[in-house]
Amino acid sequence: NMGEGIIGTVARDGEGFFSEKMIHRDGTDPVNPIVCIPLKIKEHVIGVIAFYSFFIQKSAFSNIDYELFNLLAGHAATAIFSSRLYTQSERKLTTIQSFLELLKEKPGR
Structure with a gap:
């Protein structure tokens, strides 16, 4: 739910969350x-990407990690938004084509 837990808080506030402790593959916390990172189009949050573990080679976050996660989230948000727009336009096109077919079937008009 919006505003509940870490993911809900990120979705509500639109700000990323980075834990202070690193959890690796063998010690995944399935809840936290x-x-x-919020998926945002302009300032509107459309989703959240959550990571629960990393490989053992990763011992700490860097500024590059933060930038990389935000870049990934930006691309994912754009892809999701574009997919939604495409689906909406396909539905509208199908409706318009159906109306045109109905008009063609009416004799004398």
Whole structure:
């Protein structure tokens, strides 16, 4: 739910979350993610990406990690938004084509 837990808070506030502790593959906490990044189109949050573990080679977050996660989230949000727009336009096109077919079937008009 919006505003509940880490993911809900990130969705509500539109701000990323980075845990202070790193959890690796063997010690995954299934409830609390270690990184949550909002998926935003302009300032509107359309979802959240949550990471629960990393490989053992990763011992700490850097500024590059933060930028990489935000870049990934931006691309994912754009892809999701574009997919929604495409689906909406396909539905409208199908409706218009159906109306045109009905008009063609009416004799004398």
